[in-house]
Amino acid sequence: MPKNGGRIRNFKNSEHFEHDDRMHTSGTRRVSFKPGTNKGKNKWNNAKLLLDDDIDMTGSAGGPHAHRKGAYRGRGGRLNSPAPRIGHGINKKKFVPGPLPWYQIIIPYGAKHEKDVILRTLLSFISPDIFVPHYYKINGNAAVFYVDDVKLAEKLFQADRKITMSDGFKLMVIVRNTVPSVTVDAELKEKMKLAMAKRYNAATKALDLTKFHADPDLADVFCALFRPVVMLEAINIIAENIPDLEALNLNDNKLHGIEHLKILPNKLKSLKILYMGDNRIPFLGSLEPLKALPLVELYLKGNPLLNRFSDHEIYVSDVRKKFPKLTKLDGVDLPPAIGFDVLEDVTLPPRQQSFLVDPAGQDLVREFLTQYFAIYDAESRQPLLEAYHEHATMSMAASYLTNDSRNAATQRLNAYITNSRNITRITEREARRRYLRTGRLQVVSFLSDLPKTTHDLMGFAVDLLIYTPAMIVLTMNGVFKETTTNGNPIRSFHRTFVIVPNAGGGFCIINDMLFITNTTKEQDEKAFVSGVAVEPTPPTPAPTPTPAMVQPSQDETQKMMLTMLSQQTGMNDHWSVNCLEQTGWDFQRALFVFNQLNTEGKIPPEAFVK
The missing domain is CATH 3.30.70.330 (RRM (RNA recognition motif) domain)
Known part of the structure; x- marks a missing residue:
């Protein structure tokens, strides 16, 4: 029996009783x-x-x-x-x-x-x-x-x-340590709406949900936003009533896991300012579901994630990687981001196949490339000696695309790989020097050993980067077909010419860099669509025409093309018309065919008699 008159009483598990500090029980x-009793390991x-x-x-x-x-x-x-x-x-x-x-x-x-x-x-x-x-x-x-x-x-x-x-x-x-139970019913939703209404600022389109569970209007219910079921209902209420919301304050709401907030970018597309300070967000990666939001201001102070950064600059940089449009972080204005950023309402200029730093160089570039590749695609490349400076240097690199099947005969780059000067692979200084061709004799001899080709001039993308009296820098991308290789494979290339004046008053190449790889599927589909791959045939000789034979059937554009071709080639009107007609009145194609045939000596002398 207990001392001091204690009495035995059976209590229910749920009943709390007063402890008498003056009495002790057995x-x-x-x-x-x-x-209640819970045997075994607590799984919760x-x-x-x-x-x-x-x-x-x-x-x-x-x-x-x-x-x-x-x-x-x-x-x-x-x-x-x-x-x-x-x-x-x-x-x-x-x-x-x-x-x-x-x-x-x-x-x-x-x-x-x-x-x-x-x-x-x-x-x-x-x-x-x-x-x-x-x-x-x-x-x-x-x-x-x-x-x-x-x-x-x-x-x-x-x-x-x-x-x-x-x-x-x-x-x-x-x-x-326990959380109050919550049931999201019609009554709770109505109370949430009333609490949100008084916290909304229509002038700034801002909603302040700071410490929402402590709102006086929610004193008799548990309405904590860190519970996903409550947060999702709050977002639905916002989306239905203020879909154009621009600023949302979620400070001090015990937020931890926020994966369910991935619906925000779809529900609140105008949201640009988000405050999530004084919460329990552990990692910066936890913000991944919010990346699609076009945020310009973000507040994260008071979250454990900041303790993981010893360098504040790294913290700012990592946050901006997720939200590149941020101009303010944790209440501090950010410097302009370094990078390429285009405003959504800015229309980009149309794509151009070629770029000329100076339009005055257009004719020179066109003439230079036409003449160079007419010789390069000819049977003999020896005439290219005149195109290179006495002390010219030339290097070639080649590599496979990641999706290339190297077992396919048409995709093998053996003719180029063995002479490739890829400095990411060739690290020894002597080997790098050996693969660099110096002097025009070495350069042209090396080019002559490469497979015979036909280039798609009309598919070139040409950029004139520097155009001065002392130097011209020219880059080009395009495709060519190997004419003497089984299967006639098409290759993709990138080439850079550094051109300087020569002693004779013309121009010559002092540096030549060539890169070769296989073509992509898109390049294959667009290659030689103008018919450049067709072997040209010399124009058929005909009597020298009179002006009346040329002029009546030509419109103004064709007249201009005829005049330009006659001036640049030196041919008379009949041969010029013949050349243009056989190339479908494609001026660049006609000029290319002329240069190729003229280099091979296939144009008779009477074509130049005016």
Whole structure:
């Protein structure tokens, strides 16, 4: 029998009772405030599961300091002797922070005291700190409320049995790490709408949801935005009522996992300012679901993710990689981003096949390339000696495309790979020097050993980068066909010429860089669409025409082409017309055919008699 007139009473698991500090009971009458027996390992210890599911997870009030049955023997070894009070042989209880941002505070037998009395007593004990009691209610004989701050929860934990009430009993305070339950129903949705309405600024199209769960209009319900079901409902309400929202403040809402916020870019397409400070976002990668938002301002201070950066510049750089349009981060204006950025409302100029830094060089470039490739595609490339400077240098590199099948005969680049000067692969200085051709004799001899070709001049993309009296820099991309290789494979090339004046008053190449690879599928489809690959035939001789034979059938454009071709080639009108007609009145093609045939000596002398 217990001493001091104690009486035996059976309590329900859910009922809280008042502990009489003046009386001690035996182990057979020990009462636990745990919600129920849970054998085996607790499978709900994962904080993320607790946050994502509507489960009222209850933690032990004492954690490591919970009493164990039969753990104490009194003097003389007698079991179930009255346990000594704290500070007299038993280690002081310790507060163990839990993984959740909410703590349940239970005051056993708090129902016999007024709410104001209990709260005023607790506030006096933890002063100067102040806590906000959320969802205060009476549950049986106990008073229950929640706090959303771990430091305040620890202060209240330390108040256990430290406060003597007016009736002489010491106030018990039990702290459990658990989240209030929530049910999103029509009533909660209506309350959320009313709370949001007063927080919306129509002039700036901004909605302030800072610490939304603490809103006075939501005092009797648990409406925490860190619960995905609540956040998703809030976003739906915003999308239905203010779809053009431009600024949203989600500061201090205990946000952790935000994967469900991936719907924001689709729901709120005008959102440009987002505040998410003083939350629990652990990694910068957690913001990945928000990348599609066109944010110009972002606030992240107060999140653990900032502690992972020892260098602030790296932090700013990494954030801007996710949100390249940011102009303000954590309240600080950012310098203009270094990079290519085009405003959405700016129309890009139309694509050009060629670029000329100076339009005055157009004729010279056209004539130079036409003459050079007419000789290059001829049977003999020896005449190219006149095109190169005495001390010219030339290098060639070749490589395969990543999707090339090197077993296919038409895709093998053996004729080029063996002489490739790819300096990413050839690192020895002597080898690099050996693959560099110096002097025009070496250059032309090397070019003569390469496979015979026919270039698609009309498919060239030509850029004139430098055009001065002292130097011309010319780059070109295009395709050519190998005419003496089985299968006549088509190759892609990039070439750069550095051209300087020569002693004879013309121009010559002083540096030549050539890169060769296989063509892409798109290049194959567009190659030689103008018919350049067809072997040209010399024009048929005919009597010298009179002006009347030429002029009547030509329009103004054809007249201009005829005059230009006659001036540039020196041929008379009849041969010029013949050349233009056989090339479909394609001036560039006609000029190319003339240069090729003239180099081979296939144009008779009478073609130049005027």
